Amino acid sequence: MANVALRNVHKTYPGGVEAIKGINFEVGDGQFCVLVGPSGCGKSTLLRMVAGLETITGGDIDIGGRIVNQIEPADRDIAMVFQNYALYPHMSVYNNMAYGLRNRGMPKPEIDTRVQEAARILEIGPMLDRKPRQLSGGQRQRVAMGRAIVRQPKVFLFDEPLSNLDAKLRIAMRVEIRKLQRRLNTTSIYVTHDQLEAMTLADILVVMNGGQVEQIGNPLDIYQRPATTFVASFIGAPPMNLMPLRSDEIRSQFAGDSRGTSEAGIVGIRPEDFVISSEPIAGGIALGLTVEAIERVGAETFIYGTRQHEVQGVAANPGELPPGEVIVRIPGATAPAIGERIRAIAPRQKLHLFSADGRKRAAIAGACPS
Amino acid sequence: MVEHEGIRRYVAHLILWIGIAIVAFPVYLAFIASTQDNALIANGQMSLLPGGRFLETYYQTIFVGTSGSTREPVGTMLFNSFVMAMLIAVGKIAISIISAYAIVYFRFPFRMAIFWIIFITLMLPVEVRIYPTYKIVADLHLLDSYAGLSLPLIASATATLLFRQFFMTVPDELLEASRIDGAGPFRFFWDTLLPLSRTNMAALFVILFILGWNQYLWPLLITTRDDMQTIVIGIRKMITTTDALTEWPVVMATAVLAMLPPVFVVVVMQKLFVRGLVETEK
Numbered sequence: 001m002a003n004v005a006l007r008n009v010h011k012t013y014p015g016g017v018e019a020i021k022g023i024n025f026e027v028g029d030g031q032f033c034v035l036v037g038p039s040g041c042g043k044s045t046l047l048r049m050v051a052g053l054e055t056i057t058g059g060d061i062d063i064g065g066r067i068v069n070q071i072e073p074a075d076r077d078i079a080m081v082f083q084n085y086a087l088y089p090h091m092s093v094y095n096n097m098a099y100g101l102r103n104r105g106m107p108k109p110e111i112d113t114r115v116q117e118a119a120r121i122l123e124i125g126p127m128l129d130r131k132p133r134q135l136s137g138g139q140r141q142r143v144a145m146g147r148a149i150v151r152q153p154k155v156f157l158f159d160e161p162l163s164n165l166d167a168k169l170r171i172a173m174r175v176e177i178r179k180l181q182r183r184l185n186t187t188s189i190y191v192t193h194d195q196l197e198a199m200t201l202a203d204i205l206v207v208m209n210g211g212q213v214e215q216i217g218n219p220l221d222i223y224q225r226p227a228t229t230f231v232a233s234f235i236g237a238p239p240m241n242l243m244p245l246r247s248d249e250i251r252s253q254f255a256g257d258s259r260g261t262s263e264a265g266i267v268g269i270r271p272e273d274f275v276i277s278s279e280p281i282a283g284g285i286a287l288g289l290t291v292e293a294i295e296r297v298g299a300e301t302f303i304y305g306t307r308q309h310e311v312q313g314v315a316a317n318p319g320e321l322p323p324g325e326v327i328v329r330i331p332g333a334t335a336p337a338i339g340e341r342i343r344a345i346a347p348r349q350k351l352h353l354f355s356a357d358g359r360k361r362a363a364i365a366g367a368c369p370s
Numbered sequence: 371m372v373e374h375e376g377i378r379r380y381v382a383h384l385i386l387w388i389g390i391a392i393v394a395f396p397v398y399l400a401f402i403a404s405t406q407d408n409a410l411i412a413n414g415q416m417s418l419l420p421g422g423r424f425l426e427t428y429y430q431t432i433f434v435g436t437s438g439s440t441r442e443p444v445g446t447m448l449f450n451s452f453v454m455a456m457l458i459a460v461g462k463i464a465i466s467i468i469s470a471y472a473i474v475y476f477r478f479p480f481r482m483a484i485f486w487i488i489f490i491t492l493m494l495p496v497e498v499r500i501y502p503t504y505k506i507v508a509d510l511h512l513l514d515s516y517a518g519l520s521l522p523l524i525a526s527a528t529a530t531l532l533f534r535q536f537f538m539t540v541p542d543e544l545l546e547a548s549r550i551d552g553a554g555p556f557r558f559f560w561d562t563l564l565p566l567s568r569t570n571m572a573a574l575f576v577i578l579f580i581l582g583w584n585q586y587l588w589p590l591l592i593t594t595r596d597d598m599q600t601i602v603i604g605i606r607k608m609i610t611t612t613d614a615l616t617e618w619p620v621v622m623a624t625a626v627l628a629m630l631p632p633v634f635v636v637v638v639m640q641k642l643f644v645r646g647l648v649e650t651e652k
Contacts, residue, residue: 051546051550052550073546074552074553079550080547080550083543084543086541086543086544086546086547087547088547088561088562089566090565099551099553100551100552103551103552103553103557147547
């Protein structure tokens, strides 16, 4: 049981590449912290620095009140679950779990008790004598978790542990990891690039980009009040629609309203905040769209529309929408036909305003409560 | 089509049998010769069926030796060859796996330079550096000793390279998991890397044992005493006789005996090797 605190943590590789550019956050005792971001954002590097597998070139990492910068991984009282599980291929499941305890010189009966207990919790009791290659992906995943549990560490570190599993198993294991963490009440740091995993698992969500923290907070807060356009488009699937305010159609709708729009350059609307309606809307935004594509997933339908009078283009970054394209999410399976012209409206309190460079959230009077 | 396939199979098998006959006939002939009377062989009247002197000849070969040029029984030679081949095979594996471990897993000054120096020795087999090697062994008073026979042949670039390539395929996460599990460099080597290298070691052992067993030039140079002769040298010496008839049955029996240990090693290790290949998965 321990807090983990990162204070102004930096990582510069010998070649001069700065992978981590000063990160500060704290994970409270028993909390589940998720680091999320696109590939190459430094989230795995940061986790490996907490584990002690990467050196720290600046700042402090504090686990349970002890600065661990110079301490060997084995002595940091952490346990790590790797993406490819990293089970010892030549050892049985039992020995895989017992190995770390034996190296610490724990008496045999206690090792046995702990391994049996972990096997019971993870339901891998019948597999203790098998070798990792005789197990399925999900079972290997459990063994990797078991190896972490038996240590009874202060902190669990997970490095994309579910990305090698198929979609269905991934959801099942996601829930299991959450339940297990609640039950053991062990502080955890979890790295993923999957925003859905991040949203569902986290007590504290840390959104990273380019070696820096974009936003830290409760997942729902981040979803509802993204601090930057990066966070807005990264968290939530499909991503938030982001449109420049200079566009004539939008500017005219804000024209009668002088409040708080001066510093804003970009407006964002989540796909589910649109309603298809021909009614007039005061203070909000109405967009005229031509339907380009429809995705029906049963309970809801995604409409991909292009805005009229708007230049079409290609997305600047993967995961973002190409300019001029708007996604509308409506409940149910009834949808307009392709090629049809529709009017999508969003009320004022559902709008997100950002500064023109996308780095700052701008105030909007009468919108989301701050 | 089926008919056609059948004919092709017969032809393929026929070719294989011819190949086997070509390879196996001299071996068969050697065995037959070792069971016949020397006078018959010398007269060119040797039959192609086994003669009646099997036990006699082999007893004489192993425990007594020829009456001619080399008076050492082949039993001693077999022992010498076996010790030399074992020392070379085990020594090479031990040295090269340790040096590969150092090169792959440790950061030390001139690491790449050392790697390249090892690599360059590939171009310098024993035959090339024979004079300086002989001088060193002689100065160390290792002539006519097992150390002299095996030591100069132990340092091996090939095996080091092979283990280096293998270690580089071992996922880094295994090392990291070991570090978190509290295993230091020695424990990681002993508990994880060695068991994973088992199949590579078996394959190398087969190759190196045979390499060591077949050494000719080096033992010829540094052994002068009869009781330090290896079997390969022994055969050679038995054939050249100045004042007497070559004892062909004994020579052939020696040849047959010289073949057996490598065959045994191949057969036994091959099983382990193949089983290891099937079992190992990373």
